[in-house]
Amino acid sequence: MKKLVVLSGAGISAESGIKTFREMGGLWETYDVMEVASPQAWERDPELVLDFYNSRRKQLLECEPNKGHLGIAELEKYFNVEIVTQNVDDLHERAGSTKVLHLHGELKKVRSTYDPGLVYELDGWELKLGDKCELGYQLRPHIVWFGEDVPKIQDAIRIFEDADICAVIGTSLNVYPAARLLAYLPKGTPVYLIDPNETMIRQTDNVVFINEKAGTGVAKMKDLLLGKEN
Numbered sequence: 001m002k003k004l005v006v007l008s009g010a011g012i013s014a015e016s017g018i019k020t021f022r023e024m025g026g027l028w029e030t031y032d033v034m035e036v037a038s039p040q041a042w043e044r045d046p047e048l049v050l051d052f053y054n055s056r057r058k059q060l061l062e063c064e065p066n067k068g069h070l071g072i073a074e075l076e077k078y079f080n081v082e083i084v085t086q087n088v089d090d091l092h093e094r095a096g097s098t099k100v101l102h103l104h105g106e107l108k109k110v111r112s113t114y115d116p117g118l119v120y121e122l123d124g125w126e127l128k129l130g131d132k133c134e135l136g137y138q139l140r141p142h143i144v145w146f147g148e149d150v151p152k153i154q155d156a157i158r159i160f161e162d163a164d165i166c167a168v169i170g171t172s173l174n175v176y177p178a179a180r181l182l183a184y185l186p187k188g189t190p191v192y193l194i195d196p197n198e199t200m201i202r203q204t205d206n207v208v209f210i211n212e213k214a215g216t217g218v219a220k221m222k223d224l225l226l227g228k229e230n
């Protein structure tokens, strides 16, 4: 089976009701990143940071995977699909995808502020000051904040290095190192880019632009991949 590598971003979860970051009305229009998603914010006002992630976690409980997630999961019938997502929601997994690498962390997980190797599934949606790890240290969101290292980037690079096909779905490619992953694709790898808006992508050879939302764009990509061009 050919290896299909998917790089997904907030746009694939938009039709599930989850806000993207950089569009009109996006999350970063409502919140100042440096106030809620950085180590400095955690030092300055941990409760504001906890509230920010608690509200996103609570919202996620009401969201379902959309046709975009489900379509990618279904492609596992035809391809060895590996997803590298920038999203912290679990909608790819809930849609049935079996190989999902979260580059920027996972909303439903928390970790020790003392030992980052101590990671826990959060029971419920609320993490509070005073919630501690087994060693007695405060728990924090298991999220890669701005300015922090991206521990899984080498694993992600290895996934891209032997891709046969790549799909880029719902990401503005604004954030590094995620956006640089495309540079690790073998030369000439076909790339399918699904986004209703124009996206800045460095390489333009071998890119098929599908200017649609993920829900319909993934179905269109599937037809193209399976040679069922309409």
Ligand code: APR
Residues within 6 Å of the ligand: 008, 009, 010, 011, 012, 014, 015, 020, 021, 022, 023, 026, 086, 087, 104, 169, 170, 171, 172, 173, 174, 175, 194, 195, 196, 197, 198, 199, 212, 213, 214, 215
């Ligand atoms: N289907 C597909 N794409 C969509 C849809 C949709 N229904 N709606 C919006 N988009 C596209 C937008 O056009 C945009 O290109 O999704 C992209 C969302 O871009 P961003 O909001 O920048 O989100 P993302 O690229 O995932 O951000 C990367 O930045 O803030 C950090 O850690 C955060 O993981 C995030 C990273």
